[in-house]
Amino acid sequence: MSKPADLVQGTLDLLLLKILALQPLHGWAISLRLRSLSSDVLQVSEGSLYPALHKLEQEGWILAEWKQTENNRRAKFYALTRLGRRQLEAEAANWQRLSAAISYLVQLSEA
């Protein structure tokens, strides 16, 4: 499976869960949201988006549903499940600890 080399490993899952926690979205909207939210800092290739989404779905963290979009087209909307919310909390906490540890390390003065 191609890895999003431009992202810290595992963070794509976290980002997707977080975005979907705000509201259910379809794939295209998710890609737009990713682009706008992270501006140019986090580059997510559109190719890795869908495999990641399907993986989350198979884990039972998000639920897919076919619905009409605002301009009346059928699209696959993803929404967070209860399991997904729990996973998001776990991964977010994990991320906090990790980033705190790394920023502490980075700020150590080279005495």
Add this chain to the structure above:
Amino acid sequence: MRLEHWRFTAPLRLRSIFRRGRVEDEMDEELRFHLEHKIEEGIAEGLSPSEARRQALAAMGGLEQRKEEIRDARRVHWLTDFVDDVRYATRSLRRTPWLSAFIVVTIAVGIGMTATPLSMLDALIFRPYPVPHPGRVVTLVSTTRDEAYGDFSHAEYLDLRDHTKSYDGVVASSTLLPVGFVARPGETPTVRGGQLVSGNYFRVLGVDPQIGRAFRDDEDQAPGRDAVVVLAPDFWRRDLGADPAAVGRTIRLNGADFTVIGVAPESFPGMYIFSRPDFYVPLAMAKTFSTNPEKSFFADRDDRELAVRARLKPGVSMLEARNELTTLARNLAREYPKSNRDRGAAVHTQFEMRTRGNDLNWKFGVIFTILALAVLLVACTNVAGLLLSRVRSRTREIAVRLAVGAGRSRLIRMLLTESLVLAILGGLAGVAVAYAGIHFMASLSIPAELPVKIPFRLDTRVLLATVALSLLSALACGLAPALQSTRTNLVSGLKSSEASDVERGPRRLRGRSALVVAQIAMSLMLLTAAFLMYRGFHNTLLDRMTIGQDARDHILMTRFDPRLVQYDAEQTRRFYRLLGERARQIPGVHSAAFTQDPPLALDDPGVVAFVPDGFVMPREREAFTSLMDSIDEGYFETLGIPILRGRGILATDTADSPRVAVVNEHFARHYWPNGDAVGKRLRLDGANGTPVEIVGVAQTMKYRDTFDRGIDFVYMPFSQHPAARMVLLLRTDGDPLQLLPPVRGVVHGLDANMPMLETRTYADLYRYATVEGPGMAIKLVGTLGIVGLLLAIAGLYGLVAYNVSRRTREIGIRIAIGAKPADVIRLVMGKGLALVAAGTAIGLALGFGLERLMNAMLFNAGGTDVMVYLMLVPAMVLVTMLAAYLPARKATRIPPTLALRCE
């Protein structure tokens, strides 16, 4: 957590498997939706539609790869891949229908031929007793110097039951006794098999009756008091119409009334392998049944007629049980020196009892299984060879797959799936072959008084073993070709339709050559076994120790047991005297005779203990034993057994005259190697027993079965040594069955209620003992051998033909530059000949080993049967050479032009 996880994911997995098309469509639609938006976005930014489309696709980074990744995310690709593989495999196998069919048939034959002896082995050795926790049920046996698996007497059984602590109950049962059964008064009794069992039999074994009740422990306490009977399910259905009201009814057994108290469950057909009791009665009713008339069943400690089994207590080991029993046996020997001197006891598991040294059946089973596995091995090697050449012609296909990025493990899985499909088809067909084989074995009719069940069947365990064998053979056949073909050199693989064997060829061919050598060796071994069996059985009939053809074709036999109609000793004596007199008067009857058992009958002959007069017995031995028969004055004449010295039994040897005996020559030489046995005396039972004078020496015959190699035998006059069960032999000139109506008339005139048991011609009995039983064994092994040989021929032919096709161009060039046909044949066949030689040598070695084994296990003979090898080896070499010659000759006809064009 796990549960909730599955609530979300299980429907998805199922959907991925069963609604695969739908799921794929949705994936396409989702991606299309994304792309369309992306393209619209590009156009809005001012790109041309085609440029926008190109960029959109590029942003995805390879649409098809993404799709594969998404499919992988579904986590069921191993299964969907497998389904794809199976679909692909069936399609690809259908492209070569004849090859595929040949492979399936080969596997079917291999599997089917293995399942047949496996079912035999299962029935003879492994099938557990039909009771709960069968593994805890052990058998107690009485042992002496001469007998390792003896029965116990009633008194000994009570000692075992009351003085052992290792068991949750000790039960006793008699052998299957022929019993005269009358459903309605006035009818002639029919013979059924009954078993005397201890009162605790059903309780200890854990068998609950389907209706009514089982025996109570106190129902075998008082001799003759409790006339109750538990019916077997078969008997209840067949003779009483499965009537639920049968419980409480009275049935007549051997002329006495018994109350039916219960019916055993369908799951309990009894503890025997080959027969099923029709009913069970308590031990205390022994007097009504055919126990030894010369002994007192309840009092005599040496009237040993009971098999004893026990249920081991949880936590008690076999060792503890053995030690306890040894001590008990030692105490009994001290307490009752007369009956128990030098008598020990042993505990055996079911497995030990079934694989005991003195039982031939399971040994046949083991030998068949070994031979059948050899055939399966040959079949597998052949299939592996065929798959190898099949895969080889697909080198280019495989190279292309590797080149476009298929993983090696994925390809191996694909190729293995093909052999799996073949193996499963072969396994299914193999089950059909197995059914046919088992049907063939069950078709053997055994001329016994009580019906003998051939218990071989394809039960779940045998079927499971068969399935396992199929899967194993799939792996064995498919793995090597799969591994080898995926190691292809891509460049050369892509360039030619067939791999060039220039540098890697010899190694690959070495594998196939080894297969062919193994096949030739195996089939030579199998054919050797078949021939050895044939010659072994045949030889057993050549030594003139069986009844001559003239006699056996003209003898009618019928058995009587007056105890079935409650005759006492005097009535029995009178009945036989009158029967003999009247039978001799039947027109057409040359001679008539009484015997307890004619030679080669299925029942075990009687045994007599004796001391030759004047012999000083070794200290630890009280008497010698020999097989014996009670006969009358017509016996030797009727069966045509020559008297070599002295005289036979005469009508003047009566109950009141001095006691006499005739011994066989083996006996005479055994005890009087340097003198004449005639005139010598034996003392029965011990040094102080009744004296009996030897008045004649008869020719040694085969008494028990055709494997007998000369054993001691003693004949005593029926008048001086009476027995209840006797066989009447009538000899005539024509068809013995013509005597049947007049004999019936005579018996009816004496007693309308007297059943005639086992009425048949002696030729029937002889045919079973000498032809049908052994014949079946020969046919089975012979079939194995011939199938093995056919497989080996196909394998060798295939190898040489393949070699020719591989070297077509080379041969063409050789012919073009002047090679003669003989040169070409030498070139092509040389290798084949080497293989034949190697295979034959190995096969010979295996055959010698097998001959040792068979002689030790079956024929009690040593030595090597040179004739077998002299006949087999040249035939084998000739046939296999032919298999190599045919493709070689074809090679000489290769037109050089075609050869040169062939690349």
